[in-house]
Amino acid sequence: MSGQVVSPSSAQCENCHARRHGPCASLPAASLARFAEAARPVDYPAGHCFWDEDGRVNFVGILKTGYLRMLRYTADGRRQIMALVGPGDIVGEGFRPVAGYRLEASTPATMCRFEPAVFERLLEREPELRRAVCRDYLDQLDGLRRTTWSLGVQSPRERLCAFLSLSCRTMPFAPSPKGGGLLTLELPRADIADLLGTTKETISRLTHRLQSSGLLRIRDPRRFFIPDLARLERAGGLNPPQTARVKAAQPQRCEA
DSSP, X not given: OOSEEOXXXXXXXXXXXXXGSHHHHHSOHHHXXXXXXXXXXXXXXXXXXXXXXXXXXXXXXXXXXXOEEEEEEOTTSOEEEEEEEOTTOEESSSSOOOTTOEEEESSOEEEEEEOHHHHXXXXXXXXXXXXXXXXXXXXXXXXXXXXXXXXXXXXXXXXXXXXXXXXXXXXXXXEOTTSOEEEEOOSOHHHHHHHTXXXXXXXXXXXXXXXXXXXXXXXXXXXXXXXXXXXXXXXXXXXXXXXXXHHHHSOOOXXX
């Protein structure tokens, strides 16, 4: 471990963003207190590698702040980000290491770390924690399925609209009294491009086209005002029209 250990405190737990997401969000107070007592908060700089392509890891953690990227490099040096880990997500146990993949800090990050044996004992003693961990596994699996589907069938424009829509749920989003809200992207643009299977230049062109079509207004390279979130979701395929659902649900007649 090469991060900086910080001293845990009750104030850190009270104000922790991860308490609203992932396993910590659903634990009763007594279980959460025992869970927090066993944790060691550690700070990591952007670019820190948690595990490399050999797939070895010896810890379990809950991400408190920041974002991590799970990625793989090709033989000629190109990379594809397969998934993002955000506040509240399990690291190590939920994203079980697989040979050929890396996990790196996309931004500065803080994690509550547990020794694997300690985490296993907590799982045995805390049934609420076991259920919360299972739910987090399913959420992470759904995210991987969505990434696979998006890269396979969506256009870069649709992928960007979906990414911005989902980011309104996980990144700083300030609702406006008149509707919509201001989204602040906390990821480097290069990581967004690699996650969406495109380039930084394409991301820049697409955001200006989305502004021209009224789907967003650019405040600066990291902040976008979203006037109609439902419209953006439809543009990203997250909320397709009812007619499309009905058409997709029609059974296919098999020829004899």
